[in-house]
Amino acid sequence: MRTIDDQVAGVDARTVVLVEGVSDRVALETLAARRGRDLDAEGVRIVSMGGATNVGHFLDVFGPPGRGLRLAGLYDAAEERWFRRGLERVGLGANLSRDELAALGFHVCVADLEDELIRAVGVAGVREVIAAEGDLRAFRIFGRQPAQQDRPVEAQLRRFLGTQSGRKSAYARALVRALGPDKAPRSLDAVLAQV
Secondary structure, three states: OOOHHHHHHOOOOOEEEEEOOHHHHHHHHHHHHHOOOOOOOOOEEEEEOOOHHHHHHHHHHHOOOOOOOEEEEEEEHHHHHHHHHHHHHOOOOOOOOHHHHHHOOEEEEOOOHHHHHHHHHOHHHHHHHHHHOOOHHHHHHHHOOHHHHOOOHHHHHHHHHOOOOOHHHHHHHHHHHHOOOOOOOHHHHHHHHHO
């Protein structure tokens, strides 16, 4: 397994977008490609940090204390405190509000990436994607589990996307590809608009 230092050593960029996990990186890269953007050619690197609690170290390396690169990010609402603390610690503000975080280029997913994508694609659209990926039978079996039966379908879908290693990333790509024109989640749109 690569250490954080290994992850940052090879990053050559003018702008770094910090994201919690691989599925966030995949979603942003897929959306950028759909829009005809070549982030590598633009000097933009999306760095998966392996969790929000690592943001401080990445800000130390890429932000004002380190390389002084332009920064942006995407985070889940429940993890906002880690981003706020990290940005404050490297001198990019104090007692930052969500709007101030956004002005710095750091945008929130209301619950998480999967929730954003499910709302943007819609339940019927997500079911179509699941069928196209060959997972409809598995989703139906999952939905019959006692713990899932009384939950709203959106909650079932969100949980299903995280039940198997690699599934979040695969579905991040597939769901972004399934987005209708101008239907991208606001948080993903906002990050790409700032880099």
